[in-house]
Every structure is written in structure tokens, then in C-alpha cells.
Amino acid sequence: MSHDHGHTANRNRLSIAIAIVATVLVVEVVGAWLSGSLSLLADAGHMLSDLAGLIIALLATIVAARPATDRQTFGFRRAEVFGALINGLILVVVAVSVTVGAIGRLVGGETEVHSVPMLIVASIGLVANFGALLLLRPAAGHSINMRGAYLEVLGDLIGSATVIVAAVVILTTGFMPADAIASLLIAVLIVPRAFTLLRDVVRVLSEAAPADTDVAQIRDHILGTAGVVAVHDVHVWAITSGAPVFTAHVVCEPEVFRSGRTGVLLDELSGCLAKHFDVEHSTFQLEPAEHAAHEDEFHR
Numbered sequence: 238m239s240h241d242h243g244h245t246a247n248r249n250r251l252s253i254a255i256a257i258v259a260t261v262l263v264v265e266v267v268g269a270w271l272s273g274s275l276s277l278l279a280d281a282g283h284m285l286s287d288l289a290g291l292i293i294a295l296l297a298t299i300v301a302a303r304p305a306t307d308r309q310t311f312g313f314r315r316a317e318v319f320g321a322l323i324n325g326l327i328l329v330v331v332a333v334s335v336t337v338g339a340i341g342r343l344v345g346g347e348t349e350v351h352s353v354p355m356l357i358v359a360s361i362g363l364v365a366n367f368g369a370l371l372l373l374r375p376a377a378g379h380s381i382n383m384r385g386a387y388l389e390v391l392g393d394l395i396g397s398a399t400v401i402v403a404a405v406v407i408l409t410t411g412f413m414p415a416d417a418i419a420s421l422l423i424a425v426l427i428v429p430r431a432f433t434l435l436r437d438v439v440r441v442l443s444e445a446a447p448a449d450t451d452v453a454q455i456r457d458h459i460l461g462t463a464g465v466v467a468v469h470d471v472h473v474w475a476i477t478s479g480a481p482v483f484t485a486h487v488v489c490e491p492e493v494f495r496s497g498r499t500g501v502l503l504d505e506l507s508g509c510l511a512k513h514f515d516v517e518h519s520t521f522q523l524e525p526a527e528h529a530a531h532e533d534e535f536h537r
Contacts, residue, residue, distance in 0.1 A: 268358030282331035328431035
């Protein structure tokens with residue numbers, strides 16, 4: 238399968254998954270209203286966030302293909318970060334609202350929940366999410382973006398299963414607090430993902446080095462390249478998750494400049510970063526030793 242055909246297939250899979258999740262979201266909201274189930278409403282809130290995540294994943298496959306411009310010199314991939322920020326805030330609001338509602342029900346006494354419509358709607362959600370999971374699974378192993386979408390739907394499936402268990406407990410024992418307890422479990426499932434999303438957003442927007450990037454190791458690789466004497470002004474940041482950018486000033490032996498090996502050295506350095514650290518965009522400023530000494534004096 239060609240690169241373009243792979244992107245088209247991923248878009249088609251995401252579009253179908255979005256349609257499935259959006260339909261189930263509407264069904265769960267209606268089901269929560271009819272049954273009085275807080276856990277169904279919590280799962281619907283979880284699905285709202287996951288729907289936003291799937292839409293972001295779809296947009297990412299489209300936006301990533303757009304060329305850079307004189308205004309957007311790195312392209313438009315950072316739009317994914319702002320989408321993730323919105324998604325993370327939605328998750329926080331859902332988790333807090335569900336937790337407050339569930340504690341209110343547990344403390345305030347039993348609230349009647351109609352378990353049959355609750356069970357039917359949750360079962361529909363389980364089947365639909367399982368179908369979407371199978372749809373996304375083939376591409377999850379080949380694309381970070383698609384793997385994220387796959388995990389979004391997996392979270393929905395777990396949420397639906399939790400509601401089913403609560404509905405069965407209510408149906409068989411009449412234990413109404415099972416609905417509020419299931420709501421708390423769904424809120425617990427939401428919190429780690431909200432934290433991870435917001436942490437990654439802060440890391441990207443603050444231009445911190447990506448968590449999986451070892452700057453010291455990169456520096457050692459550069460210093461180990463033939464002709465390199467020193468390296469300074471090293472900067473690593475990310476345009477979006479999975480798109481690191483690297484810049485550095487590299488002090489070279491005089492022979493590199495005399496023999497005209499600067500182009501070869503640049504190829505070696507950029508190839509090293511691409512191969513060992515998955516850094517596709519790297520910029521190096523090659524300097525003779527005397528220039529580096531002059532630069533040090535300038536910065537004092």
C-alpha cells in the first residue's frame with residue numbers, strides 16, 4: 238500500500254469511527270435521560286471527549302499534509318496541540334462533574350435508576366465501540382496518530398462495559414448505588430488521560446525537550462562524529478507530539494573547512510539524529526574553533 242493510499246485508508250477508518258462514536262453518544266445521552274443513570278451520562282461525557290480526540294486525529298491526517306507557508310513556516314501541525322488542550326479541559330470538566338454528582342447521590346440517598354434501558358443502551362455502546370475498535374486496529378500498529386484514536390475507542394469500550402456491570406447489579410439485586418459507583422470508576426478512568434494530555438500540551442507549548450528525548454545522549458553522538466571538537470547552544474523542542482526539532486552550534490576541526498567536508502559532516506549529523514533519535518528536522522551551525530571562542534567572549 239502506498240503512502241497516499243495509507244493516509245486515505247486511515248481517513249476513511251477515522252470517518253467511520255467518528256460516525257459510530259457520535260451516534261452512540263447521542264443514544265447514551267437519551268438513554269441517560271430516560272433511565273436516570275449517572276454512569277451512562279458519565280460514559281457519554283467520556284465519549285464526547287473521545288469524539289473530540291477522533292476528530293483531532295482525522296484533522297491531523299489532513300493538516301499534516303498541508304505545506305508550510307511564509308507565515309506558518311513549520312506547517313500547521315501545532316493545531317493538534319490546541320485541539321488536545323481543549324480535549325484535556327473537557328475531560329477535567331467531565332471528571333469533576335461526574336465525581337460531584339456521584340458523591341451527591343451516594344451521600345444524599347438512593348436515586349431510582351431504570352436498569353433495563355440502561356442495560357440496553359450500554360450494550361449498544363459496547364457493540365458499536367467493539368466494531369470501531371476492530372476498524373481502527375489494522376492501522377494502530379503503523380501510525381502514532383491512529384494508535385491514539387484506537388486507545389480513545391478502547392476507553393469508550395471499557396466505559397460501556399462498566400455501565401453494563403452496574404445495570405446488571407441493579408437489575409438483579411436492586412442495589413441503586415451501583416450506578417453512582419460505576420460513575421466514579423469512569424471518572425477514575427478519565428483522570429489519568431486528562432493529566433497525560435494536559436502534561437503533553439504544557440510540555441510542547443513551553444518548548445521543553447520531549448520526554449523521550451535524551452539531550453545528553455544526542456550531544457554525545459554529535460561529539461563522537463569525526464571532525465567535531467565541541468557542541469554548544471543545543472536546543473530541542475517539539476512542534477507537536479512526535480515531531481521534535483533540533484538545533485546546535487558544532488565546533489569543527491580546521492581540516493573540515495580546508496578539505497570542504499562541511500557538507501558531508503552536515504549529512505552525517507542530520508542522518509545520525511534521524512536514525513537514532515527520530516529527529517527529522519535538525520539545523521546545525523558549523524563553526525571553526527576561533528569563531529566559537531569569539532562567540533563565548535561575546536556572551537560574557
